[in-house]
Amino acid sequence: MGVSTSRPEGHDGVAVVTVDFPPVNALPVSGWYELADALRAAGRDARHRAVVLTATGRGFNAGVDIKEMQRTRGHAALIGANRGCYEAFAAVYECAVPVIAAVHGHCLGGGIGLVGNADAVVATEDATFGLPELDRGALGAATHLSRLVPGHLMRALYYTGRTVGARELERYGSVWAVAPDRERLLAAALELADAIAAKDGYLLRLAKEALNGIDPVDVRRSYRFEQGFTFEANLEGVSDAHRDAFVSREPREPRNSHSHEGK
Structure with a gap:
């Protein structure tokens, strides 16, 4: 178990x-x-010209361990999860060589942060992508979902918590290739990685830095801005209630929004 x-x-x-x-x-x-x-170590290794990010188990990523957060007293786990996600997402984006995400099954919450910051994505036919953040008392990774789908769709997905499939992302150009099953997923990812790794390693590293430099959105700053609203929800006590409901699998009634008048 681990990485x-x-x-x-x-x-x-x-x-x-x-x-x-x-x-x-x-x-x-x-x-x-x-x-x-x-990820950072893989990028620093001069032998590497491409990295494939993959996972075992039932799905690619289900986000943070909410049970860990709820059984930890105080805010240490919350702060740790926020900072840890921030670093992992940035490590994908800033890896010195191109990163290909190979996604199977569910890709939710923090998984979107990883995939949205990748250089390319391959996925299985059954892969699904989404942000159930509002149902978990959190906000975040809209920065990264907006790199996968058009703006208005991103908002609808974010507000509803619904997911989108690999074939739809393929139509948007966000997924490079769709594999029929997990057995052929890694092969598809390695095929793309081999095509990239065939290039000059020095030029690939320059290209990665150059492409990041011309991105219209600073993903680090944008995601950090989003995280501030997660902290606000926690200070209001909203987040704990939703996380407790998730852990106990009990539905929770929606809470009316606060008025900011006079604040």
Whole structure:
């Protein structure tokens, strides 16, 4: 269990970073930092010209470990999860070489942060992508969902918590290729990684930095801005109630919005 890095035989210049936190890959605080460290290390290794980010288990990523958050006294786990996600998302984006996300099953919450910051995405036919943040008493990763779908669709998905499938993302150009099953997912990701890794390693690293430099949105600053509203919801006591309901699997009545008049 944890995060591991391998170099598959016959795929020169390619590293595979695998996330394994069964059963659903809901990462604890330490897991997000472990993932960030693995991605940064893979990018620093001069032998690597491309990285494939994949996962074991029932789905690619289910976001943060809410049970860990709720059984930890105070705000340490909340702050740790926010900072850990921030670092892991940034590590994908800032990895010195291109990162290909290989997604199967569910990709939710923090998974969107990872995939949205990747350079390319391949996915299985049954892969689903979404942000159930409002149902979990949180906000965030709209920055990254907006890199996968058009703006108005992003808002509707965000407000409703609904998911979108791999085939639809393929139509938007967000998913490079759709594999019929998990057995062929890694092969599809490695095929793209091999095509990238065939290029000059020095030029690839320059290209990654250059492409990040011309992005219209600063993903670090944008996501940090979103996180501020998560903290506000926690200070109001809204978040704990929704997380408790999630842990106990009990539905919670929606809360009316606050008026900001006179504030």
